[in-house]
Amino acid sequence: MRMPIRWGDMDAMGHVNNTVYFRYIEQARISWFDQIACAPDPAGTGPVIVNAHCSFLKQLKYPGEIEVRTLVGAAGRSSFEMSHEIRLVDAAGAPGQLHAHGGAKVVWVNFPAEKSVPLPEALRALLAPDGGAPAAVPTTVVPDQNRS
Numbered sequence: 001m002r003m004p005i006r007w008g009d010m011d012a013m014g015h016v017n018n019t020v021y022f023r024y025i026e027q028a029r030i031s032w033f034d035q036i037a038c039a040p041d042p043a044g045t046g047p048v049i050v051n052a053h054c055s056f057l058k059q060l061k062y063p064g065e066i067e068v069r070t071l072v073g074a075a076g077r078s079s080f081e082m083s084h085e086i087r088l089v090d091a092a093g094a095p096g097q098l099h100a101h102g103g104a105k106v107v108w109v110n111f112p113a114e115k116s117v118p119l120p121e122a123l124r125a126l127l128a129p130d131g132g133a134p135a136a137v138p139t140t141v142v143p144d145q146n147r148s
Contacts, residue, residue: 001028002089005064016060021100022052025084028068029104032082038123045117047106050079054102058088065089066099075127078116079107 003024011017033039033047040046060066066086073081083103087095110117119127 001031001070002065002067003027005060005062005066007062009060010062014061016062018054018056021054021056021086021102024066024068024086025052025054025102025104028070028084029082029106032070032072036123036126038120040111042111044112045108045110045120048109049104050107052102052104054100056100058097058099060086060088060099067095069095072127075119075124078109078118079105080119080127081105 005016009016009020029049030039038047040048065088067089069085069087071083071085073083081103082105084101085098086100086102088097088099090096107116108119108123109115
């Protein structure tokens, strides 16, 4: 998924603030859930994250465009790992050097009961496309044309 680096993403140090990387990752994660039709239903079930992490390798600065690549890992009973790579898009339009990588553990919950529940079968099938042991699945997320 590609998105612009906005002027407001920067802090007083002149680079993208560390908290904004988590927003980039969040946008990629939510777009992936939208793409696979698994958006949260506050009256029913859906995904929540129980931890999140990010390693900052190289500064990002305005102006620029980034690409966030999303990968999903093996399914457990009610959870799976998501990981993300954040790369600056170069002048030729290709994703360049890795600037950060991070991820989160996603747990499927029943929101009213506040309890974890088994992953939906359709999601489980997506995470194990060959019907065998689940493996990391690279995803393509449709860019959000309305992000400003």
